[in-house]
Amino acid sequence: MSVAAASLAVHPCWSCKGPVATRALFCSVCGAVQGPGATDHFSRLGMVPTFEIDRDVLDRQYFGFQRRLHPDRFAAKSPKERMLSQSQATALNEAYETLKDPLKRAAYLLKMLDHAVDLGACGTISDPELLMEQMEKREEIAEAETVAEIATLSAAADAEVLACQCHISAAFNAEDVDEAARLTLRLKYLTKLADDARAKKIRLSRG
Amino acid sequence: MLLQLHEPGQSPAPHESDRGLAVGIDLGTTNSVVAVARDGTAEVLRDADGGGLIPSVVHYSDDGSVIVGTAARERLLDEPDRVVSSIKRLMGRGLEDVKSLAGTLPYTVEPSPEGGMVRLRVAGRVLTPVEISADILRALKARAEEAQGKTVDRAVVTVPAYFDDAARTATKDAARLAGLEVLRLVNEPTAAALAYGLDNASEGLYAVYDLGGGTFDLSILRMEKGVFQVKATGGDAALGGDDIDHAIAEHFLAERAAKVGPHTITAGEAKQALMVARLAKECLSRSQGGDWVMEVDGKPSRHFLDRATLDSLSTPFVERTIAICRAVAEDAGIAVADIHGVVLVGGSTRMPLVRARVAEFFGKPPLADINPDEVVAVGAALQAEALTSGSDTLLLDVTPLSLGIEIMGGIVEKVIPRNTPIPVAMAQEFTTYQDGQTAMSIHVLQGEREMVDQNRSLARFILRGIPPMTAGAGRIRVTFTVDADGLLTVAASEQTTGVEQSVAVKPSYGLTEDEMAHMLRDSLEHARDDMASRLVAEAVVEARRSMLAVASALKADGDLLSDDERKAIDAAMELVERSTHGTDRDAVNAAVEGLEQATKGFAEKRMDRGIRQALAGVSVDRLDDALGGGA
Ligand SMILES: Nc1ncnc2c1ncn2[C@@H]1O[C@H](COP(=O)(O)OP(=O)(O)O)[C@@H](O)[C@H]1O
Ligand SMILES: [Mg+2]
Numbered sequence: 001m002s003v004a005a006a007s008l009a010v011h012p013c014w015s016c017k018g019p020v021a022t023r024a025l026f027c028s029v030c031g032a033v034q035g036p037g038a039t040d041h042f043s044r045l046g047m048v049p050t051f052e053i054d055r056d057v058l059d060r061q062y063f064g065f066q067r068r069l070h071p072d073r074f075a076a077k078s079p080k081e082r083m084l085s086q087s088q089a090t091a092l093n094e095a096y097e098t099l100k101d102p103l104k105r106a107a108y109l110l111k112m113l114d115h116a117v118d119l120g121a122c123g124t125i126s127d128p129e130l131l132m133e134q135m136e137k138r139e140e141i142a143e144a145e146t147v148a149e150i151a152t153l154s155a156a157a158d159a160e161v162l163a164c165q166c167h168i169s170a171a172f173n174a175e176d177v178d179e180a181a182r183l184t185l186r187l188k189y190l191t192k193l194a195d196d197a198r199a200k201k202i203r204l205s206r207g
Numbered sequence: 208m209l210l211q212l213h214e215p216g217q218s219p220a221p222h223e224s225d226r227g228l229a230v231g232i233d234l235g236t237t238n239s240v241v242a243v244a245r246d247g248t249a250e251v252l253r254d255a256d257g258g259g260l261i262p263s264v265v266h267y268s269d270d271g272s273v274i275v276g277t278a279a280r281e282r283l284l285d286e287p288d289r290v291v292s293s294i295k296r297l298m299g300r301g302l303e304d305v306k307s308l309a310g311t312l313p314y315t316v317e318p319s320p321e322g323g324m325v326r327l328r329v330a331g332r333v334l335t336p337v338e339i340s341a342d343i344l345r346a347l348k349a350r351a352e353e354a355q356g357k358t359v360d361r362a363v364v365t366v367p368a369y370f371d372d373a374a375r376t377a378t379k380d381a382a383r384l385a386g387l388e389v390l391r392l393v394n395e396p397t398a399a400a401l402a403y404g405l406d407n408a409s410e411g412l413y414a415v416y417d418l419g420g421g422t423f424d425l426s427i428l429r430m431e432k433g434v435f436q437v438k439a440t441g442g443d444a445a446l447g448g449d450d451i452d453h454a455i456a457e458h459f460l461a462e463r464a465a466k467v468g469p470h471t472i473t474a475g476e477a478k479q480a481l482m483v484a485r486l487a488k489e490c491l492s493r494s495q496g497g498d499w500v501m502e503v504d505g506k507p508s509r510h511f512l513d514r515a516t517l518d519s520l521s522t523p524f525v526e527r528t529i530a531i532c533r534a535v536a537e538d539a540g541i542a543v544a545d546i547h548g549v550v551l552v553g554g555s556t557r558m559p560l561v562r563a564r565v566a567e568f569f570g571k572p573p574l575a576d577i578n579p580d581e582v583v584a585v586g587a588a589l590q591a592e593a594l595t596s597g598s599d600t601l602l603l604d605v606t607p608l609s610l611g612i613e614i615m616g617g618i619v620e621k622v623i624p625r626n627t628p629i630p631v632a633m634a635q636e637f638t639t640y641q642d643g644q645t646a647m648s649i650h651v652l653q654g655e656r657e658m659v660d661q662n663r664s665l666a667r668f669i670l671r672g673i674p675p676m677t678a679g680a681g682r683i684r685v686t687f688t689v690d691a692d693g694l695l696t697v698a699a700s701e702q703t704t705g706v707e708q709s710v711a712v713k714p715s716y717g718l719t720e721d722e723m724a725h726m727l728r729d730s731l732e733h734a735r736d737d738m739a740s741r742l743v744a745e746a747v748v749e750a751r752r753s754m755l756a757v758a759s760a761l762k763a764d765g766d767l768l769s770d771d772e773r774k775a776i777d778a779a780m781e782l783v784e785r786s787t788h789g790t791d792r793d794a795v796n797a798a799v800e801g802l803e804q805a806t807k808g809f810a811e812k813r814m815d816r817g818i819r820q821a822l823a824g825v826s827v828d829r830l831d832d833a834l835g836g837g838a
């Protein structure tokens with residue numbers, strides 16, 4: 001290990017001022033909770049950065065970390081420790097919310113690979129094929145009048161979302177980042193479509 | 208092997224024993240309950256007759272004395288302008304909100320000059336809902352102190368999950384005014400789930416259906432091995448048993464008008480009609496029908512009410528709760544069939560119609576083995592114990608309503624969507640829209656609707672000092688932070704220059720710090736002392752943490768010190784130790800500062816050793832033994 005790497009791996013604990021591993025949650029000498037630091041969402045939850053994740057494992061990791069870091073554990077501690085625990089719990093929540101949602105997870109993985117996909121922008125679709133497809137599907141949903149019709153469309157839209165997630169997974173596995181990015185953008189529109197179909201199904205079935 | 212004084216992060220709270228007791232409080236619209244937990248078992252604190260409920264009713268006398276509870280409720284009819292009930296409905300409300308409740312409120316509202324929270328005129332005094340709630344909390348505190356023979360100075364206070372930021376802040380202020388430190392605000396349904404979860408070792412998805420006097424809440428939680436994860440929450444802050452009372456009273460009055468002829472009724476008569484209605488309603492939870500007598504204008508009239516009529520009068524309200532249940536489940540993408548159980552909370556769930564509809568909707572008989580009136584306080588007490596004495600239970604709650612800011616065209620841009628796990632921090636960037644713009648007004652809103660005026664306005668503030676730039680060049684980053692109590696802080700900063708401004712959102716309908724200070728001074732003789740001793744207590748907690756930290760460091764790396772160096776540190780420690788026995792906050796802080804100075808060289812030596820060891824590649828693991836908190 002180089003000197004630079006060593007001083008990156010170790011920094012002074014805010015409480016006892018001695019050395020503590022930069023990524024540690026607690027100081028091993030004085031026990032004080034440390035700040036959340038800068039790390040990616042996967043490492044924060046002790047997960048390997050892959051698109052395919054086991055939701056049960058994610059939940060277990062999240063609960064495990066929250067059990068130790070949540071502000072409820074620090075209610076009787078000093079203000080500084082309470083503040084750090086709030087930052088830690090906030091960081092855990094952000095990581096969990098990102099990783100549990102396939103669309104956000106895909107976009108986040110792409111960002112880690114320096115391949116940003118803008119999920120916020122709701123502007124025009126630049127891929128003409130995707131555009132045509134989306135327009136047709138929207139029209140179908142708009143025209144559906146019976147519960148049976150919209151239920152069929154909704155189920156189809158959900159199936160497409162799942163299929164697209166499979167393709168994204170395959171693209172990541174094949175290390176085809178461009179394809180993964182294209183599919184992630186597609187997933188964004190498919191998800192929106194599926195949400196709209198579901199909303200309409202609920203509306204129609206309430207009569 | 209390293210000597211450890213305690214498990215990292217799990218050290219017991221210093222000197223827990225010299226603190227007062229921590230209780231759980233359900234501060235209800237209709238009734239309040241206080242409970243205390245020991246070793247994971249909660250006990251509701253009762254009056255001499257064994258009653259756990261204290262009516263949330265306050266009577267004010269001309270001489271300034273205050274009565275809370277049953278005795279106050281008994282005077283409701285005789286002295287209507289001295290008695291306040293259902294004050295929870297006005298927590299964090301402005302005059303405008305109250306107008307929309309017009310007619311349903313049993314008291315006179317005083318116009319407040321500079322906006323802000325409504326004020327009531329009671330017995331010749333002008334009071335805020337915060338002060339009135341504080342009076343109820345004082346009564347609960349007194350009951351607990353009497354029962355336990357101990358000072359009670361901390362509490363977990365519950366709020367409806369659907370309470371907005373203004374109402375939450377008002378509740379916290381009321382507790383402060385009553386001399387209680389709020390350990391945590393916990394949502395009522397979450398507290399109820401906690402009470403059940405620990406008893407039943409239940410696993411899976413559960414719904415908590417809470418129908419009280421004035422509010423309806425529905426939460427869906429996942430329970431699993433001590434984890435209570437709220438998935439979704441929803442409700443209506445103005446829907447409850449009171450609405451059914453109104454429907455029954457109107458029904459009686461219409462019957463009467465048909466028999467006796469029309470008559471305009473006084474406010475006192477309306478109150479009496481509501482009381483009769485409520486009595487009839489509660490009675491019909493056990494019987495099938497009965498006769499009630501109402502007196503208007505000195506002339507009594509007799510009214511028969513049977514279950515079928517009650518059910519048809521109640522149906523519209525019950526159906527509204529069911530519609531909310533459906534919407535919350537759908538919103539969370541949860542199929543009703545996947546919900547393993549439904550917990551009933553609140554007095555109104557005693558109604559057979561409510562039980563039947565809930566059972567029908569969820570497709571299973573609801574759970575009500577813990578008294579629905581007390582279950583929230585029981586959960587709050589368990590959480591109070593968990594927070595002060597430590598526990599493995601984990602409550603993961605969510606934001607009940609979306610939070611956003613106003614953008615051009617009177618539209619709300621959401622920053623934090625509803626049902627986001629808390630604590631949370633989210634930021635959004637906005638650009639300046641005028642050339643040379645040097646300030647930006649930020650309007651914070653809460654609610655689900657698209658337009659500003661359809662949502663609740665929480666606060667407004669102005670970010671100033673933006674350097675003049677062309678339109679669109681200034682980037683303003685607005686960060687919303689919601690803490691574990693569900694309380695919001697908003698900060699705004701200009702990205703290119705770093706001009707920053709942060710406000711703990713003091714809601715538009717809240718109290719200013721000045722007003723709070725005033726009330727503290729006015730109502731609590733020892734408020735100043737209280738405040739001061741709390742600050743000393745905080746300083747002492749901090750000082751003890753420092754001493755423990757240095758002691759651990761000495762155990763781990765004491766060999767780095769010469770005898771003289773060691774003596775200097777020991778002396779500084781001794782000074783801190785001595786200062787913590789006094790009541791002088793400055794002395795405590797100075798001693799801690801002294802210890803910091805005395806250990807500077809030691810800290811440097813420790814860092815050197817740490818980096819050297821890291822270079823040798825062996826010891827990062829040693830410094831990292833607390834990593835990997837998962838599973
Ligand atoms: N036996 C009963 N049958 C029907 N309603 C009841 C019964 N007992 C209490 N209630 C109603 O429950 C409401 C009060 O419930 P509670 O949970 O104490 O309310 P809150 O949480 O609003 O303080 C009142 O509207 C009251 O009339
Ligand atoms: Mg209640």
Ligand SMILES: [Zn+2]
Pocket residue numbers: 013014015016017018020027028029030031032756
């Ligand atoms: Zn330390």
